[in-house]
Amino acid sequence: xxxxxPEKILIEESVVDEPMTERVMAxxxxxPYEKIPSTDDLITEYKQNAAGAASGFTAAKTFLLLxxxxxxxxxxxxxxxxxxxxxxxxxxxxxxxxxxNCHMECSYCYLQGYLNFPxxxxxxxxxxxLRELESAFNAEPETLFRTGTGELADSLALDWITGYSEILxxxxxxxxxxxxxxxxxxxxxxxxxxxxxxxxxxxAWSVNPPGIVASEELYSATLEERxxxxxxxxxxxxxxxxxxxxxxxxPGWQGEYEKVVERIFNSVPANRVAWISLGTLRxxxxxxxxxxxxxxxxxxxxxxxxxxxxxxxxYFKAIRxxxxxxxxxxxxxxxxxxxxxxCMERPDLxxxxxxxxxxxxxxxxxxxxxxxxxxxxxx
Amino acid sequence: xxxxYEKPIKYVPxxxxxxxxxxxxxxxxxxxxxxxxxxxxxxxxTTPVILxxxxxxxxxxxxxxRRVQAAVEAGQAEIPGITDYPGGALEKFWRIVxxxxxxxxLHELEYAEIIGKLKELHGVDDESLLSRxxxxxxxxxxxxxxxxxxxxxGLNDHLKKACYRGNLLxxxxxxxxxxxxxxxxxxxxxxxxxxxxxxxxxxxxxxxEDLKKKTGDSLxxxxxxxxxxxxxxxxxxxxxxxxRLSAMRYPTLSKSQQEFTRLKEExxxxxxxxxxxxxxxxxxxxxxxxSATDAFEFRKKAQQLLEASSxxxxxxxxxxx
Numbered sequence: 001x002x003x004x005x006p007e008k009i010l011i012e013e014s015v016v017d018e019p020m021t022e023r024v025m026a027x028x029x030x031x032p033y034e035k036i037p038s039t040d041d042l043i044t045e046y047k048q049n050a051a052g053a054a055s056g057f058t059a060a061k062t063f064l065l066l067x068x069x070x071x072x073x074x075x076x077x078x079x080x081x082x083x084x085x086x087x088x089x090x091x092x093x094x095x096x097x098x099x100x101n102c103h104m105e106c107s108y109c110y111l112q113g114y115l116n117f118p119x120x121x122x123x124x125x126x127x128x129x130l131r132e133l134e135s136a137f138n139a140e141p142e143t144l145f146r147t148g149t150g151e152l153a154d155s156l157a158l159d160w161i162t163g164y165s166e167i168l169x170x171x172x173x174x175x176x177x178x179x180x181x182x183x184x185x186x187x188x189x190x191x192x193x194x195x196x197x198x199x200x201x202x203x204a205w206s207v208n209p210p211g212i213v214a215s216e217e218l219y220s221a222t223l224e225e226r227x228x229x230x231x232x233x234x235x236x237x238x239x240x241x242x243x244x245x246x247x248x249x250x251p252g253w254q255g256e257y258e259k260v261v262e263r264i265f266n267s268v269p270a271n272r273v274a275w276i277s278l279g280t281l282r283x284x285x286x287x288x289x290x291x292x293x294x295x296x297x298x299x300x301x302x303x304x305x306x307x308x309x310x311x312x313x314x315y316f317k318a319i320r321x322x323x324x325x326x327x328x329x330x331x332x333x334x335x336x337x338x339x340x341x342x343c344m345e346r347p348d349l350x351x352x353x354x355x356x357x358x359x360x361x362x363x364x365x366x367x368x369x370x371x372x373x374x375x376x377x378x379x
Numbered sequence: 380x381x382x383x384y385e386k387p388i389k390y391v392p393x394x395x396x397x398x399x400x401x402x403x404x405x406x407x408x409x410x411x412x413x414x415x416x417x418x419x420x421x422x423x424x425t426t427p428v429i430l431x432x433x434x435x436x437x438x439x440x441x442x443x444x445r446r447v448q449a450a451v452e453a454g455q456a457e458i459p460g461i462t463d464y465p466g467g468a469l470e471k472f473w474r475i476v477x478x479x480x481x482x483x484x485l486h487e488l489e490y491a492e493i494i495g496k497l498k499e500l501h502g503v504d505d506e507s508l509l510s511r512x513x514x515x516x517x518x519x520x521x522x523x524x525x526x527x528x529x530x531x532x533g534l535n536d537h538l539k540k541a542c543y544r545g546n547l548l549x550x551x552x553x554x555x556x557x558x559x560x561x562x563x564x565x566x567x568x569x570x571x572x573x574x575x576x577x578x579x580x581x582x583x584x585x586x587x588e589d590l591k592k593k594t595g596d597s598l599x600x601x602x603x604x605x606x607x608x609x610x611x612x613x614x615x616x617x618x619x620x621x622x623r624l625s626a627m628r629y630p631t632l633s634k635s636q637q638e639f640t641r642l643k644e645e646x647x648x649x650x651x652x653x654x655x656x657x658x659x660x661x662x663x664x665x666x667x668x669x670s671a672t673d674a675f676e677f678r679k680k681a682q683q684l685l686e687a688s689s690x691x692x693x694x695x696x697x698x699x700x
Binding site: 314318319 | 523630659660
C-alpha cells in the first residue's frame with residue numbers, strides 16, 4: 001500500500017509543544033512546515049476557494065495539520081445519531097476522533113461528502129484525549145463501551161507517523177468497561193506487536209474482493225496484505241474483526257465474496273474472530289454526486305441504488321437481503337458460529353435476514369463486547 | 380487622455396476585416412441579428428466598432444462583432460471603426476468584458492468564453508482568475524465555479540449552440556460532453572421536441588448516461604431497447620420515456636413492481652381499491668385505500684378486502700416487501 005507523505009505540515013500554535021507534535025515532526029524530516037495561529041483562517045479559505053471542486057478535496061489531503069481537538073474526542077457513532085429518525089438497528093458503537101481524513105482514495109468513502117474541511121488532521125492534544133476517555137468510562141461503569149478510531153480516519157494508516165495505537169492500546173488494556181477497535185484497510189500493524197493489550201483491543205479489517213479493492217480502494221493494502229496482517233495480529237494475541245462494508249453488487253459477486261470469506265478463515269482461526277459486520281453500499285445523495293464527479297469511471301454508482309426512508313441511497317431491498325443471507329451462510333460454512341451483525345439496516349430487513357426480531361442496540365453491543373472479552377487469548 | 384469617442388473614426392472596408400478572427404469575442408456565436416440588420420439598412424452603424432491591426436492589410440474586431448456581422452449581412456461596404464484603441468491585448472479584452480458585463484446580463488456560456496480566453500489566450504493563472512477576474516464579474520471565487528466554467532468553455536459547437544438557444548441546460552451539456560456528436564444531437568433534439576424542463580432533462584440524461592456506462596451500448600441501441608423507436612411524436616411523453624428507461628436502469632425494482640401489479644390485479648382488479656407498496660419497496664407495510672359513498676358500498680369493498688386477505692397472492696405481495 002501507499003504510505004502517506006504530506007507535502008506540507010501546518011502546526012496550530014496551541015499544540016506546538018505537545019509530545020505528539022514532536023513525534024510526528026521526527027517521523028517526517030525534511031517536509032516543509034509552518035506554524036499557524038489557528039485553523040479558523042484555513043477553514044475559511046478552503047470553503048471559499050476549493051470546497052465543492054473535485055480537485056480541491058484531493059489537493060487538501062497533501063496538507064497535514066497538527067491541531068488541537070477543541071470539541072469532544074469521544075462521540076457516538078453517526079449511525080447511532082440518526083437512529084431516532086431512521087429506525088436503523090444500531091450497535092451502540094462509540095468513535096474516537098483522534099485523526100481526521102484518510103489519504104486512501106476509496107470511491108465510495110463517505111468522508112468525501114461528510115468532511116467540509118478535508119485536510120489530513122492529527123489532533124495532538126493527546127493528554128486531554130485520555131482524560132476525556134477516562135472520565136466518560138468512569139461516569140458509566142455499568143455500560144460496556146465498544147469504541148473505535150476508524151470512523152473519520154483509517155485507524156492505522158497514519159500510525160507509523162503518530163503511534164496513536166500504542167497510546168490507546170496501553171490505555172484500553174486497563175479499562176474495565178471499554179474495548180478498542182482499530183479498523184483499517186492498511187497492513188500497518190508494526191506498532192502493535194509486543195504491546196500488553198490484555199485482550200481489550202481488536203484489530204479489524206474492511207474486506208472486499210481483490211477486484212473491488214484494486215479498482216475502488218486506491219492506495220490501500222491488497223486483500224492478501226490485509227489478511228496477512230490479520231494473521232500477524234492473531235499471532236500477537238489480538239482478536240480480529242472483519243467488516244464487509246460496503247458489499248458491492250457486481251456481476252459475479254456471489255463467487256467473489258464467497259472466496260473472500262473462505263480466505264479469511266484460511267488466514268485466521270475462527271475462534272479469534274470477534275465480530276463480522278455486513279453493510280451493503282449506501283450513500284447520501286451528496287456523496288453519490290461526489291462519487292460520480294471524483295471517480296467518473298467507477299461502476300459503483302451504476303448499481304440499483306434507490307432512496308431509503310432515512311434519505312440514504314441503498315441497493316434495492318431484495319438485492320440486500322440476498323447479499324446478507326449469502327454472506328451469513330458462507331461465514332457459517334467456513335467459520336462456524338461467529339458473531340455477525342448488520343450495519344445501518346432497518347429492523348424489518350434485519351428480521352428477514354436473521355429470522356428473528358433484532359436485539360435492542362445495547363444488547364448487540366453487550367453481546368459483541370462480552371464475546372470478545374471471553375475469547376481465549378491466543379497467547 | 381482622449382476618451383474613446385474622441386478618437387478618430389475611420390471608415391474601414393468590410394473586406395479588410397478578418398471576420399473569422401474571434402480573439403476578442405466574448406460570445407460563442409452571434410444569433411438573432413435580424414432586427415439589427417434591418418436597423419443598419421436604414422441608419423448604418425451609429426456606434427463605431429473597435430478594431431486593431433492584425434497585419435498591414437487586415438484588421439481584427441476588438442468590440443462590435445454583432446454589429447459587423449449584421450453590417451455585412453445588410454450589405455454595407457464600409458464600417459465606422461476606431462483603430463487605435465489603447466492598451467495591450469489583456470487590457471483591451473478586459474475592458475470590453477467590463478463594458479459588456481456592466482450593461483447587460485451575460486449568458487453562462489459568455490462567462491465561460493471569457494474565463495476560457497483569459498486562461499488560454501491571455502495566460503491568466505488560476506489564482507488571478509479566482510482572486511480578481513471572477514469576483515469582478517460577480518461570480519463566486521471558488522475553484523468549483525472556475526472548473527465548471529472552464530468545462531463549459533471546452534464544449535463543442537453543437538452543445539454550445541443548443542445551450543445558447545435555450546434548448547439544453549448547461550448542466551446537461553456538461554453531462555453529455557463526452558458522448559459522440561450524433562448522440563448529443565439525438566438527445567438535444569429529443570429534449571427540444573419534448574420541451575423538457577430542468578428536472579426532467581436531468582432525469583432523462585442521467586438515466587441514459589447510466590445505461591450507456593452500464594451496458595456499453597450506444598444511445599441508438601438503448602433507444603431501440605426501450606421500444607420507443609416506432610412511437611409517434613404525439614404519443615411520446617416524458618412519462619413513457621422515463622418509465623422505459625427506469626425499467627432498464629433498475630431491472631430488479633421493475634420486476635418487483637410488475638409482479639406486484641400482477642398480483643394485485645389477481646386479487647383486487649381495477650382501481651376501486653388501491654393497494655400500494657412502500658416507495659421502492661423500502662418498508663414493510665402495504666397501504667390500502669378506497670372511498671365509498673354509502674354504507675353499502677363500504678361493506679361491499681370491505682368484503683372484497685376480506686376475500687383478498689386469504690388469498691395466496693396477498694402473501695406473495697407481502698413477501699415482496
